[in-house]
Amino acid sequence: MATKTRTVEVELSTTGLDAQGRPQRVPLATDEAGNLVPLTPAPAVEPELEGEHMLINIGPQHPATHGVLRLVLELDGETVVRCVPHIGYLHCGFEKIGEYRQYNQIIPWTDREDYLNSPGNNVAFALGAERLFGVEITERCKVLRVIAMELSRLISHCVWLGTFCIDIGAFTPFLWIFQQRERVYTMLESWIGARLTTTLTRVGGMGADIPDGWTEDLANFVRTFPKVLEECSTMLTKNAIWVGRTVGLGAMSAEEAVNYGLSGPMLRASGVAYDVRKDFPYLDYETYDFDVPVGQTGDVYDRYLVRMEEMRQSIRILEQALKRLPDGPVNVDDHRLILPPKSKATSDMESMIHHFKQVMEGPRPPIGEAYVAVESPKGEKGYYMVSDGTSKPVRWRIRPPSFVNLSAIPKMVEGHLLSDVIAINASIDIVMGEIDR
Amino acid sequence: MGLDTRRVETNVDVGSAGSESWVTTKLDFLVNWGRANSLWPMPFGTACCAIEFMATAASKFDLARFGMERMSFSPRQADVLICAGRVPFKLAPVLRRIWQQMPQPKWCISMGACASSGGMFDNYAVVQGIDTIIPVDVYVPGCPPRPEGLMYGIMMLQEKVKKERMADKSLRNEMEPDPRSQLYIPPPLIDEVSEPFGNSVHQTRSGL
Amino acid sequence: MSESFLPVLAGHAEGTEVAAPSTPRNIPYRDGTPNPSAEALRARFGEAVQRVDVVWDETTVFVDRARVAEIVQWLHDDPSQRYDYLSDVTAVEYRDVDRPIEVVWHLRSLPYRRFLRLKTLLYKGQPLVVPSVWAIYKSADWMERECYDMFGIRFDGHPDLRRILMWEQYKEGFPLRKDFPLRGRFSRSEQLRQILALNPEAKYSMEELSVLDAFDELSLEQRQRLRAGEKVGE
Structure with a gap:
């Protein structure tokens, strides 16, 4: 023919x-x-x-999408030709509601936005608001906040490790690591009274000082947690199945990673040593001795290694923070910002006025704006607040790291197999609450 | 907690003597007992509550004690929908579709304040309670509920299941939404239950 | 780690000694030192730089709307600036109805460890259009879409400017605008009715994917099948 x-x-x-x-x-x-x-x-x-070509729809309700993410994949056989993510299934209007709340009232919302990292978000928001108010916090508060941030990095990475393992097909590390996570929850509970949604900070201080004996709990945790972590690492790092399912997937070069705006472990796995704690420090992080792990190829395996190493470094920071935890007040001595003690509010005229003004009107920052970024477990988390001199922000913007990280997923999964999409998606460590806000 | 364990003694009569064992019981009791202790959950986890649900299923709290360790991620093999977390409007048709895909008999647990009432998200994006979309059997309060709270909700649902009677045909009636509006309950009622309440009424002013 | 591997380090631009950064303390309200890039921008672009503002030690440069893309391109490429990381794209609308909407870009220079905020003003009553920086930073893709979704600001040059958080058929407007009520424009039952009336399955068609860049070139019969919501690939 x-x-x-x-x-x-x-x-x-x-x-x-x-x-x-x-x-x-x-x-x-x-x-x-x-x-x-x-x-x-x-x-x-x-x-x-x-x-x-076949179109496959994953989500919005799928166990491997870590929330209500929806991926529409165009497949050639089993190879992904094109991936179109659809988000917004968890859009809850955080930024809108922030314009209707006083600064201290917004902190409960920050719990629920990246809910794996609630204490870290609380600290980040408080840092942003404090810059807007022009407040310097006390030394004890700084160290307590470092402890809170590193603990929340640990519990967030614990969830990442557990769910990542389940996605790849290993169940045991999930059970092991969740046991450790419960210990952190118990500690947080005895500190602030809540497990998940902590509302740990206030503008100018903390919601509560740590209770007696808490540091011993923490020291005990810091001593024993690495053992479990190493057990998980022994189980996974050189496991043939694990390596086979993660190496070479979703690689991003350093230039691409920066251009796509990746941050956190995603960026560092690609070989860019950018860590907000080191490069734009806050809370005196420059005085702590810790390393920034960097990957080489930017594939899923490197992201795994980077996150595991970050957990070890968090433990190091926690050890140092425990050693240097100073005595002294936690909150700033300014009752226009921090509520006076309840006993004084009922007996002392001035305290009562402060109490009343704060509850009814709320503290007012000067006109201005501030963008404060911290290194959250997912990456560079920024809070951008604009004040017009009233007690409620004109604009409260969350710079969500996993939103930007996820936007690179079409680039990462192209040309890989369908089953690898799950591994790549798990390696991004997304939290839909933060992505959709 | 009000769990009636004595019913087991009164309903089951186990033969003791002889080589052949036998059991007499009511059919309702046997079926309900079986159902209540092997509820397969369909975790519809969206937000923070899903993390507490995960904690409930994980090592310390161990949902397997209630016969629920078999997560049914496909709604077609599930008995109980656990809606864990806030449900924005964009997710409402998805939740409705999943509920409609579940076969009877089915139950629904609304876990957390957001799923039950919209919680602190009283704004343009969030459904003010999933009971405006699907019928709910048990509401678990909390933001998020502790694992113990969820377990209490599950035990309450088990109690409810144990009290069902096969003779009551209406139990298995699939609720059909109004074909024109696609709503189960009349719109004025939805508006009424979605009205802001408590402190939230005063927090609608921007500025000041 | 092999010998040849060199990680990209932040704060290590060629030929410069950047001091190790430290936590800022006692940040001045208005009289902080401006970012050196602001002066460089003024020298390079002159009139296009309208104002430089320093608040809480963060430098804000107000630039001409028409030249945003050009300015950002220069900041990205110039070896003395190297703003290679786009942190955020967002917008601010003030409660004062006469104040213009501001579109905000947060840029970071990793090699020089600098942070710069670019702003441009969109006056009320004029079309809300700004140039897109998607061609320079791929990270702008979703952030510009979100900004469009929430404020209705169009980014000229963005390849796929659609709603991202709200659904495509959302009728109530742009939620973060100040004239948008907190609980939405419609009653709750109406909001619920509208979203439940949307058929979720219809959204799985090829049409929504925008794979069909050349939809119009298809045969009539194919187009009709797709319009009817045919699910491809089943």
């Missing part, structure tokens, strides 16, 4: 994307009668199937 090859635009059977990102054309042939027939592929032992 004499065949003339000619190219026809048939979108439903795109074989892939060209350099410009446009669907590639599929060659069709005409037979003698002039009808269009698909070009016969060269005979092979396994005949290659040519035909329609």
